[in-house]
Structure formats: C-alpha cells, structure tokens
Amino acid sequence: MRPVHFAPLLLAACFCVNAAHAEEVQVAVASNFTAPIQAIAADFEKDTGHKLIAAYGATGQFYTQIKNGAPFEVFLAADDTTPAKLESEGDTVKGSRFTYAIGTLALWSAKDNYVDAKGQVLRDNAFQHLSIANPKAAPYGLAATQVLDKMGLANQVKGKIVEGQNITQAYQFVSTGNAELGFVALSQVFKDGKLASGSAWIVPAELHDPIKQDAVILGKGRDNPAAKALMDYLKGPKAAAIIQAYGYQR
Template sequence: MLKRFTAALLALTPWIAPAETVQVAVAANFAEPIKAIADEWQRASGHTLNATVGATGKLYAQIRNGAPFDVFLAANAQVPETLEAEGLAQPGSRFTYARGQLVLWSANARRVDAQGDVLRRADLGKLAYANPKTAPYGAAAVQLMAALGLTEALTPKLVQGESIGQTYAFVFTGNADVGFVALSQIFKNGQLKSGSMWRPPGNLYAPIEQDAVLLKRGANNPAARAFMQWLKSPEGQTLIRTYGYDI
C-alpha cells in the first residue's frame, strides 16, 4: 500500500531539473556587470555561474588550449566568430549582448575636461591603455589617438595594461594620470561613480560590438543554454544598460 501511495505521489509531483553550473569566460570590461548578472540570474534560475575574467585574446588562447568554459562573453565580434569557424563554438549561438563605449578617465574629479583637451596639455602625465593585440578596447584607443592626430605626441606618455582591467587599475591607483577605459568600469545606474571623464564621439573608433557564444563544452549544459537566453531577455538587457552599454 505504501509503495502504491509513494508511486502515486511521485507521479503527481512536478519534475524539477537539477541545478547545474555554467563556467563563463568574461572580457575584462564586463567584470563589474557580470557580478550583478550572476547574482540576479542565480536567484532566478537556481543554477550557479562561475566567471573567469581576462583579456579577450588571452581567454581565446585558453579556450583553444582546452580551458573548461561553457560560454564566452567577448569584447568583440571577431573572436567568437573565429571560434565558430574553428569548430570550438556551437554554430548559430553567437549574438551581440552589448555595445561598448570607450572613455578617457581620471580618478581626479577635476582632471579630464568635457572635450578631452587634457590629451593636448603639456602637463599630461602617463596615459594608460590596454594591449591592442589582446584587448579590443586597447585597439579602439589606438584608433582614437590616430583619428585625433595625437599618436606621435602621446606615444612617449603611454603605459600599456595587459587588459582593460589592469588599465583601469593603473589610473585608479594613480600610476597613470589618465587612461582609456570602458565606460562600464566607471559607470553605474546612469552615473559616473568617481573621477572625471570624456566620452569621445563614437565615429572616431570602430564600434565595439561584444558578442556572446555558446562553446562546444556547454552545448549540452542546461545552465549554459539558460544563461544565454537570459542575456537576451528584457531583464538581462536592462541590467546591462545600467552599466553604460548600448544594446
């Protein structure tokens, strides 16, 4: 009788999918948003998200060498596209989750003017930027300096960060006077968190289209697929916008 009752109870009980873990490789400019995203998504889904943050080029190298990532949130569109072409990502899974914005920033609230003329001042100190070979925001900074006709004048002042995260740290700690960083690093809920900034016109550098892609390892991971869907949702897009990204 007890066995029959248990069987009947199980038949009436809704099936609940077990919680899974998704391993996400995240471009350094997205380090702050992914913390908030992980908290919100984990509460909503019951799954667990583990993020590894780094320069897009370095994360790409790790993926090619077998790093156990399920999802890649890159700082450009080219690297996810390459991963698809190399058979390391699920075909058709790639989409643009954010459009990044480059800014010139100083931890000093009075240092950077609204037109970016600080770049032409004789008293300009060290200027930080990310490695353009591995960090798309670094490549955008190089394009911007060229468009302004300042490459030659600024070259002696440049200090290069390994990633946009290290570039931000150079400026935040005072090891650089100003630096080209991602708006998302210094912006939250529609406001500048600290310091002073100049937002250059977007036509002075190539658009920073940031693509997400489901990697082969995550193809059969329900948490990975659920996370990719959530990034496209109104909830995900709204949260991403609060960090200064366009969608």
C-alpha cells in the first residue's frame, strides 16, 4: 500500500477555507496616504486573504461622494473632523473610528539644495510658484495656509500660489517643475527614514493644527468582515512599521 501524504491535502483544505471567507473591501483613501496603503494592502491580502480596493482623493471630496451614496466601506481620511462629522450624521459604524496616523507637512522642492532646513526660502520670496492643495478639501492644504499665516507671509505669496485639487496634484506641480516648491505630505517624499529626492523643510508642528488622520468603517461596510479585518490590521505592528517608515507618527 502506498503511503498517504496528508500535509498537501491539509494545506489545500486550509487554502479553500481561507478563499471561501476572503472578501473585498472598498476603501476611500486620502491622497497623502497612497504609498503607505499600497504597501499595507499587499501584506493585508497575504496575511488575511482579504483584498483591499482603494480609491484616492481629497478628504473633502470623499465626504461629498459618501453622502451621495458612493460604495465605500472604509474611509481613511486626512483629518479627524470629517470622519467625526460622518459619525455624527449616522453614516458610520459607531465605535469604529480611530487615529491611524498623524501626518507631517513638508515644504519640498524637486531641486537639490533649493529648500533650506528652516524654510527661509519662503521669506526670501524669490520663487515664482508655490504649490499647495485646496485648503477647502484637503487638510494638508489647510495646514499650509495656517503655516503661511503664522509666518506672516500669506499676503506676500498670495499671487504665487498654484492650487492642486488634492495633495497628490500639489506634489505633481512640484515634481514636474511647474512650481519650484510646494507644501506636500512628508510621506510623499520620505521613505525608510530619509528624503527620497530634492530638498525639504519639515514644518514644525506648532505652525499648524495637528494633522490627525482618522479611519472609520462606513455604513456600507457594516456587515463586511474584510472592513473589520482592515481596521484591526491598521492597528497592528506590520502596518505601524510601514506607516512610520513613511514619516508619520502613531
């Protein structure tokens, strides 16, 4: 009689069970968190079997889409006020909201040695264009305007501001040379503890309101186990390591 090999059969059975319980979760992700969530999504699928389907945009625009019935099940915002507002309006799963990251604002140029370590380049005002995200829709854009106000430079640079719809577009204006410098999320230009390219000033936190980024399960995700699994995963050590590698606080 031939020996029976149980291990492959057992593995195959386990795989079938995991596949049977695997779900997809539709996630609205603030643009500044694009790179981290892509890295997290790969680990999340590998570790849980669930698949994360992400859409990227400005937090304010997502709020409007969610109110108009967009099929998102989880919202990773760039602030804490928008998820709290959705919670107060009955559009979320109560008790699911938490702060998954605290963002850092940076003044960045694609040119080496263009932005100094103290942001003096803003006061020198020798540039032609300064990129920021729409402050009405993007929390990082609002933070940028707060910095300019605190530095007393809002009126001086007003005519030089190039406004992106979200923080991704604000970054693109700088990376393509359409603006010499701009306010971006540090996560867009920072990886593994160092600046990826160009030059930057990491804006001191006291110059703007804290950029607390909250996650929440939306009403449409109430009965999706992948939505709950994602929230748990974001609180775990693997996600935390990725989030911190991109320059966020936890």
